[in-house]
Amino acid sequence: MKAIKCESYGPPEKVVRITEVAIPSPKDNEVLIKIHATTVNDYDWILALGKPYLYRLMLGLFKPKNGLLGMELSGTVAAIGAKAKKFKIGDAVMGDTSEYGFGTFAEYISINENAVIQKPRTLSFEEAAAIPHASCLALQALRDIGEIKEGQKILINGGGGGVGTIGLQLAKLHNCAVTGVDSQEKLAIMTAIGYDQVIDYKKVNFTKAGKRYDLILDCKSNKASLTYLKALNPNGRYVSIGGKPFNLIGLLLWGKLMPLFSSKRLKILALKSNSGLEFICDLLAQRKIQCQIDGPYPMEDAGRLIQYFGEGKHKGKIVISIKAQTHKE
CATH class of the missing domain: 3.40.50.720 (NAD(P)-binding Rossmann-like Domain)
Known part of the structure; x- marks a missing residue:
């Protein structure tokens, strides 16, 4: 599968690259999600740039430890771990995964089932990716x-x-x-x-x-x-x-x-990932609030989009569309 990673620190357009990696298999309490859309956040800007330097104590002193970008997603469940009970294959889901892991700039991610919630039918995949965080x-x-x-x-x-x-x-x-x-x-x-x-x-x-x-x-x-x-x-x-x-x-x-x-x-604020997300989804469904999206853009533009985000030029939430290949067991 295609995954976007950052293997060194520097200008995002130079250090953020698309790589080929194996599709992960879900562990007991995980679900494998086919990602349809993701977004750009502060985490991606900090990881690519390696600044402020204080964050390198967590991310890696001289280069990122794993370089996995992305912490929001919308998608569909493609496989289920042995002990995962919340979803079934084909369910549409959404969420901020940061409490459990990163790596949503990819065609698939295997993540704890508690990292996502059911996506309401009233939301597009682009809207669903744009709102959790x-x-x-x-x-x-x-x-x-x-x-x-x-x-x-x-x-x-x-x-x-x-x-x-x-x-x-x-x-x-x-x-x-x-x-x-x-x-x-x-x-x-x-x-x-x-x-x-x-x-x-x-x-x-x-x-x-x-x-x-x-x-x-x-x-x-x-x-x-x-x-x-x-x-x-x-x-x-x-x-x-x-x-x-x-x-x-x-x-x-x-x-x-x-x-x-x-x-x-x-x-x-110490963020509690996805806490209150159902409430937000209800407001969106009732059209009491709307989602302001900048995009969607193709995943090939990830480096440019992280730079765009870091320069503060985005208007609303930057959304990246992920067109994944079909997963086969």
Whole structure:
């Protein structure tokens, strides 16, 4: 089968390659999935580039340990392990596999059956691949950690990406006024999909603009921790879903100290893979929210797409279509 791997660190277009590998066999609690679509995430950008360098302690000091790319998928079950009980051959599935393993940039993957859920018939394979990671990040950040309330003022930093576009729609279900921060190239489409106000991050630093919000969802976390306090109302909450390691360490430390002297809160989301995904699927089925897809693109473009993602030029979720050959036992 074809699989996309990264065997050294560097520019994605140079180090990401399609290779031929054997189709894996499912272990006892695993299912073999024929992948129809996958997506690009921060993990792929970090793995290809090997930066920030701190991540190399986990990924491999001088080159990736395994180089497996991809952590989201939609597809159909092609084979079942001896003890796997949740699915049958032919079932359409979807999910964020990161809790159990990576490697969705491939024609097939063998993964623990708990890494995926049943795909609703109302969703295309492209939509199903695009929502597990981003939507669960947005939902858990806004609802579970941010404790979103009716009519709040919300800011989403990185508002034009996959998490931001879902986060906006979830906030609008609570009748919130939402400001989105991103690059100039994305502002027009962000306005079109419903942001009340948009900010070009190159022109305006939202922490110094004098406006305050009840809840901030930060997809970037690229500023010093305490600067976010200036942009929060009393009792306001700031929730980071990721960013530069040293900024996250600062947020973690200050987040623990904050209750001693302020009503404001600094939080970091520890994602629970696929938690709340059925809820998101229900919202999509009822057309209360929509999925913003950039693509789909062929798997041969993977290196270029990871670079495209890293440059922040994508509008919504980058989806890669996988056209796998038929698996034979």
